[in-house]
Amino acid sequence: MHPQRDLPDEDLMLAYARGDASAFDLLYARHEAGLYRFVRRLLGASLAAQADEVFQDAWLRIVAARASFQPQGAAWRTWAFTIAHNAAMDRLRVAGREVSVDRDEDGDDPLDWLLARADQLAPSSEDLAYWRAAGAQLLHCLEALPQAQRAAFLLHHEDGASVEDLARRLSLPFETAKSRLRYALKKLRGCMGDYLAALEPAR
Template sequence: MHAPPPANPSLHDTMPDDQLMLAYADGDTNAFDVLYARHESALFRFVRRLMGIRLAAEVDEVFQETWMRIVAARGSFSPQGASWRSWAFTIAHNLAMDRLRLSGREVAFYAHDEDGDGLEAARLFSRGLLSEGGASSNAAHPSAEELAFWRAAGRRLLACLDELPDDQRSVFLLHQEEGFTVALMAQTLDVNFETVRSRLRYGLRKLRGCMERYLVVLERRA
């Protein structure tokens, strides 16, 4: 039997995700509100970038379906099986991949700027593709020239991500944006450790090749 919901709603903020889900399963709707607020942005960003420009119009639907699945499965969630975060990203991943498989690949490719100015994607670029000690997009007071460079690099990265095979894009996003280890990705995606590591390695290689002209500029600046 699960523990009863906390009497003080403010205690929700300090509760781990797993406990929040168990409390929600016991009827504590405030616990779900905290879970949603805590993970809404990360799950939406993951779904949006995994589905890419080809299925941009379906992102909201898949995102909402992810949360509907979470709500529907509240009674069967078990923290002994996987952490809530891993479990939730598994649901989002599977729904998005189902849409990608149904859509096929016959869609025109073009660069896009999903974040308005590309700077959010540029941070992903600097974390995921640059060698340690390389230049960063996080300068306190970047010049106009630097901002223009990072915007262009961010837009290019989003286009390069669209060119990756779906399975390689998913592990790159989970690893670089969400901090999943290879072992956790293997559990989340239900594939073996070596397969995940290979997908990540090949994905990074393709992205570095696609981003080569930006990487060359940064090497010259270093």
């Protein structure tokens, strides 16, 4: 057993900053899937083809900033997700992206969030088609959100950022960050109305 595997992210980053490449390998393995999903959702369907490039750019920025990481500040995951958010926002600005509601082919991805709302571990086989449709609808709803609201929702959902965290990380007044998250949740609930209504008895 490698003792590094038990270290928290912050200690691994400090070890990597001191030149331990294996510490970075562990960080990457821990967070590859979550960070990629976060970038993918931020970019949306119309920029899906650029998700790999932005994902790689985010990790390059993490590598470049390794010496500046301070564990007494934000947690490593919060720090890394903020870097990934900024990389995605830079790409969206360059692309001059308009809001798109194109259907996303990765229809299973949003099920984690939807099923968490229902307090269910997994859909039964007979309900799988229903839940896939619900997942596709959620992607459609995320696509329809304004970029700023989608970013606030994803930072809150994917990284567990509080409103205070959102305000700090997005350089916004507290009330503005709170409003963005509230409006995003309101729009998502409205867009997912039929599906969420069906879940009420299960709570």
